[in-house]
Amino acid sequence: MTAPHEQTPFRQTRFRIGGMDCASCAAKIDTAVRRLDGVADVSVSVTGASMTVSHGGSLNDDKVLQQVARLGYGIVKAEAGTDGRASPAAKAHDHADHDDEGHDHRRHDHGGQQVAKEAAGSSHLHGDAEPGQAWWRSRRAVLTQACAAALVAAFGIGHLFPVAERWVFLAALLVGLVPIARRALMAALAGTPFSIETLMTIAAAGAVVIGATEEAAAVVVLFLIGELLEGVAAGRARASIQGLADLVPKTALVERPNGTIEVPADLLVVGDVIVVRPGDRIPADGEIVEGSSDIDEAPVTGESTPKRKGIAEAVFAGTISSDGVLKVRVSAAAADNTIARVVRLVEEAQESKAPTERFIDRFSRYYTPGVLAVGALVALLPPLVAGGDWNEWIYKGLAILLIGCPCALVISTPAAIAAGLATGARRGLLMKGGAVLEGFRRITAVAFDKTGTLTAGKPVVTDIVAYGGDERTVLALAAGLEQGSSHPLATAILDRAKADKAPVPPALVAKAIPGKGVEGSVGGVAVFLGSGQAASERVVMTEAQRLAIDSLNGQGKTVSVLVADGVVAGLIAMRDEPRPDAAAGIIALKAEGIRAVMLTGDNRRTAQAIAALLGIEARAELLPQDKQRIVGELQREGLKVAKVGDGINDAPALAAADIGIAMGGGTDVALETADAAILHGRVTDVARMVRLSRAVMANISQNITVALGLKAVFLVTTIAGITGLWPAILADTGATVLVTANAMRLLRWRG
Helix, strand or coil: CCCHHHHCCCEEEEEEEECCCCHHHHHHHHHHHHCCCCEEEEEEECCCCEEEEEECCCCCHHHHHHHHHHCCCEEEECCECCCCCECHHHHHHHHHHCCCCCCCHHHCCCHHHHHHHHHHHHHCCCCCCCCCCCHHHCHHHHHHHHHHHHHHHHHHHHHHCHHHHHHHHHHHHHHHHHHHHHHHHHHHHCCCCCCHHHHHHHHHHHHHHCCCHHHHHHHHHHHHHHHHHHHHHHHHHHHHHHHHHCCCCCEEEEEECCEEEEEEHHHCCCCCEEEECCCCECCCCEEEEECCEEEECHHHHCCCCCEEECCCCEECCCCEECCCCEEEEECCCHHHCHHHHHHHHHHHHHHCCCHHHHHHHHHHHHHHHHHHHHHHHHHHHHHHHHCCCHHHHHHHHHHHHHHCCCHHHHHHHHHHHHHHHHHHHHCCEEECCHHHHHHHHHCCEEEECHHHHHECCCCEEEEEEECCCCHHHHHHHHHHHHCCCCCHHHHHHHHHHHHCCCCCCCEEEEEEECCCEEEEEECCEEEEEECHHHHHCCCCCCHHHHHHHHHHHHCCCEEEEEEECCEEEEEEEEECCECCCHHHHHHHHHHCCCEEEEECCCCHHHHHHHHHHHCCEEECCCCHHHHHHHHHHHHHCCCCEEEEECCCCCHHHHHHCCEEEEECCCCHHHHHCCCEEECCCCCHHHHHHHHHHHHHHHHHHHHHHHHHHHHHHHHHHHHCCCCCHHHHHHHHHHHHHHHHHHHHHHHHCCC
16 A cells, blocks of 8 residues: 555755765764655755755655754755755855855744754754854854863863862863764664764763773864864865855846846846956856957866857856956856856765765665674673773773774765866866766777767868969858858858958849759859859869869868859868867877767768868768667677767767766756766867766775775774774874865866
8 A cells, every 4th residue: 555645746855954064964864854754765965065855745844854953953945946946046045155054044934944943052063154254163163162172171170179180071071072972862863873973972981981081071072173174174075166156246237228237147037138347257158249358268167268259159157258348148047057057966966876985875884883893892802701901991992982983984985076076067077976977987988979079060161262263252252142141051151251351242132042052143243152063054164173072072071162153263161170179089088098989970971081080980871779779889899888979869879878978068958968068068078077087986995995994003003002092083083084185185186
C-alpha cells in the first residue's frame, strides 16, 4: 500500500544554512532531515551553504527549520521563484550579502524561521559573522575567544590559588564543552550518535574523570580553534563563487523616453536599452545597439586581452567597457544572465557527489564507531588482561578518540571537488557535479562536431580572385549586390567589405534567382553573383577559371563567381573557418594521450579539408544517429568518450557519450543540456577540463594520505606513550587545516 505522502506529487524547497562548514555538518543535517515524515530526498551543499528538500505537500517547512536549528545551525527558507526553488537572482544576492544568523527572519512570513534562529541560541558553535563583519567577530569566534580567555584565567587563578586549580579549569572547560555536548546530544537524537562532537565530549569528560582537567580544557580550546579555522577555509571556497556573483553591478542606467534613469539591475527586463560608460561594468547580458569599445572579459572569462566589440555583438554581465560609451539591449533578465546561471549550476553541481566522495561518506559511517571501539579496547584490555595502570590506559584511549576525529578525512574530498568546480566555473568550464569532474580524468577519446564547435559556425571570405581588375573592385561590386540580404554567404561578403573598408555602392533592381544567385545593377554595371554552374550558363569561362574554382572547392570552400557586364570579373571563396585555437586544442588533447575525431554531417570534401588543417581524423556526411553509432563503436573499443557539440543536433551522441560537453557562449543550450559546458567556446578548454580533473583527483589523493597518515603516526606514538591529549587534538586540527589549505590551492589553478 502506498503511503499518503507518496501519493502526493513531490515538490522541492530550498533552504539557506548558516555555519555548515564541513562534510560532517552536512551529513548530520542530511540524516536529521531525512527522518522527518514526508521527506523523499535531501541534497546538501557545504560550499553553497544550502539544502534542497524533496517532499510531499504534507510536510510543513517549519518542521525542517526546527529540525536543523536544534542541531545548532542557522537556517532560513530561500526566496523561491515560480518553480518553488530559489531564483538565480536571489541566490546570487544571497551569496553576496546574506547571512542566516544576521538575517532578520521575522521579516518573512514563515513563523518557524524565527523559531529556528532562537533555537540555535548561544549554543550555535558554527555561527557565521553578521553581513559585513570580519570572521573574528562571528559567534564561533566569540565562543573560541571566551573559552581561550577562560583557560588563560584558569592558569592565572590556579597559580595564585592552587587549592582552586581543579575547579577553575573545570569552569574553563565547561565554557566550551557545554555547547559541544549539547550539539552531540541533538545530533544523537536526530540520528547521528557517532559525531565529532560525541568523540570530543567523551574525551573531555573522561579526562576530567582521570584528573586531567587542565589538559581537557586546553583540548577543548584547540578543538574550537580548529573548527574556527575550518570555517574560515570554507568561507574562502564560498567566496570564489560569491566573487563571481559580485561582478554584476547593483544598478544600471536605462534609456527612457524622457531621458536616462538609474534603476536596480535586478529590475532590468529583456528589451531594455542600457547605457554603459567607459570603465563601467556591464549590468546585464545583451547586444550592443550603438557604439563600440574594448571589452575587458578577464573577470568572467580569464582572458587577459580585451576584445573590441561593436554593433550586434553580444556582451556578458560583469565584463567592463574599457574606452567607449555603449548602448546595450538587454537579452536576459538578472535571474537568467550568464553569471547567475553559472552560480546556480555550480551550486547544483556541488550538491552532486563524486564517486570518491560517496565512498568516503560510506567509509566515515563505520570509521567513527570503529574509532570508539578501538579507544575502548585500548582503555580496557591492557588493565584487564595485563594488569596495566587504569589511568594510563584510559588516558591513551581518550587520546585515540581525539586522533580518530574524522574531520580531515571527510573534508578531504568535498573540499577539493568544491574548489575544482568553483575554479573551473570562473574560467568558463562548467561541470555538473563531482561525478562529471572525476569522470574527465578517465577520458581517452573526444568526438567533436565540426560546425560551431571546431569551426566558428559562420562562413568568412577566405579568397578573392580578380580577373581584369583588382580585388577591392570585385569585393565592392559583390557587397553592393548583397546589401540587405541575411543569407550567411551574403553576410560574410558584407563583413569582409566592412573589414577592408571597401566602398559599397547602391544596387538597383537587385533580385534573387532561386537556386542560382542574385543579379542587379551596381554603379551602372550589370552584375550577377552565383555558383560556378549558374555563372557558366551566362558566360563562357576559361579553363584557368574552371581550374581555380575546382582548386578552391577542393579545399572545402564555397565559391561564388562574379559576372560583370557579361564577363567573369572575379571569384569569392568562403568557408566556415576553424576557431583560432582549434588546432592548439587538438594538439593539447594528443599531448594528454587522448584521441580526437571529428563527426560531421557536412560533405566529405569540406570535412577532409578542415581535418587536414587541424590534424584530426574525420567522419563526414553523418546523420545524428550515425554520430551516436560511432560514439558507441569507440566505447566498444574500450575508450572513454567525451562528445563535444552544440547541444541540439548532437543530442543523441551527447547522451550516448560517457561525458557530453556543450560548446557555447552562455546560451541556455550550452549551460543546461550536457554534463559539462565550455562557456566561452574555446577548443583548448576540453584539454583544460581533463587537466583540471586530474589535478583535483591528485589533490584528493594527497588529502587522504595526509589525513590517514597523520592519524596512523599519532596512533602509534600514543600507544607507545610518546604523545598524549594535546598532540592528539593538534594532529586532528593540523590535518584538517592542511587538507583544507591543500584543497584551496585549486582555487589558484590556471590550467
